Amino acid sequence: MTIACILFDCDGTLVDSEMLASRAYQQLFSQFGVELDTQQVHDRYKGMKVYDILASLAATHSVLPSPHELEPAFRENxxxxxxxxxxxxxxxxxxxxxxxxxxxxxxxxxxxKIQHSMRLTGLDRWFGEHLYSAFDYQCWKPDPLLLIKACEALNVAPADTILVDDSVSGVLAGINAGMKVWYFAEIPDPGLARRPEVHVFTKMSELPDLWRSAGMDVVK
Known part of the structure; x- marks a missing residue:
């Protein structure tokens, strides 16, 4: 099977940042007297757009500043x-x-943020400038356009591309883009896990053997 490229999500897939984000929301909303449960925030909002998360939390807890006003403080945290x-x-x-x-x-x-994550962890030496942000194209997963644009930049076809992602929104984007999707999840969404184009795994160390077993010649 021909595979021309592998695309990775960043947060929760390459770097362990999901709970850090939940804590950043917790710190932000504590300033308004709201005590958030970080695990609940993580479980409910994983993979969603920050603006939408802030809008939902602000509406749920009757916090007056708009998401646009809240976002800089969240990013700073x-x-x-x-x-x-x-x-x-x-x-x-x-x-x-x-x-x-x-x-x-x-x-x-x-x-x-992607660049900062790469530099902080040293992953930039492998990915270089091949970093594709939803903000650059104004389209956020589960919209597949971000993935399609990344494939165009790399001059590969989505059908010849593997996507590795830990979120429901990312997996849906990969399905809709026509990619081979590898879903990194201890507790996967049951509906997505049953999809024939989705492969669930729980450890990054499993992937080379799983890819070989699937006939995907992508590792040395």
């Missing part, structure tokens, strides 16, 4: 937490160093 605590997902470095085809990052986050 998250940047500080990332600089103090951001780590690479276990097994990622070994995995990407073994890959023999072009790779890229596709994220709903701003380009500056």
């Amino acid at each position: 998250l940047t500080r937490l990332m600089e103090e605590e951001l780590t690479v997902i276990d097994g990622v470095e070994e995995l990407i160093s073994s890959i023999a085809v072009p790779i890229g990052v596709v994220s709903n986050g701003p380009r500056e």
Whole structure:
């Protein structure tokens, strides 16, 4: 099976930032007397656009500032937490160093945040400038356009591309783009896990053997 490229989501797939984001929301809303449960925030909003998360939380808890007004403080909180605590997902470095085809990052986050995550963790040495942000195209997963644009930039066909993503929105985007989707999840969405084009896995170290078993010649 011909595979020309592998695209990775960033947060929760390459870097362990999802709970840091939940804590950044918690810190922000505590200023308004709202105590958020970080696990509940993570479970409910994983993979969603920050603006939409802020809008939902503000409406739920009757917080008056608009999402546009709240977002800079959230970003500031998250940047500080990332600089103090951001780590690479276990097994990622070994995995990407073994890959023999072009790779890229596709994220709903701003380009500056993706770049910062790459630099903080040292992953920039593998991905270089192959970083694709939803903000650059004004389309956010589950819209498949971000993934399609990344494929165009890399001069590959979506059908010849693997997507590795940990979120429902990302998996849906990959399905809608016609990609081979590898869903990184301990507890996957049951409906998505049953889709024939979706492959569920729980550890990055599993992927080389899983790809070989699927006839995908992508590792050295």
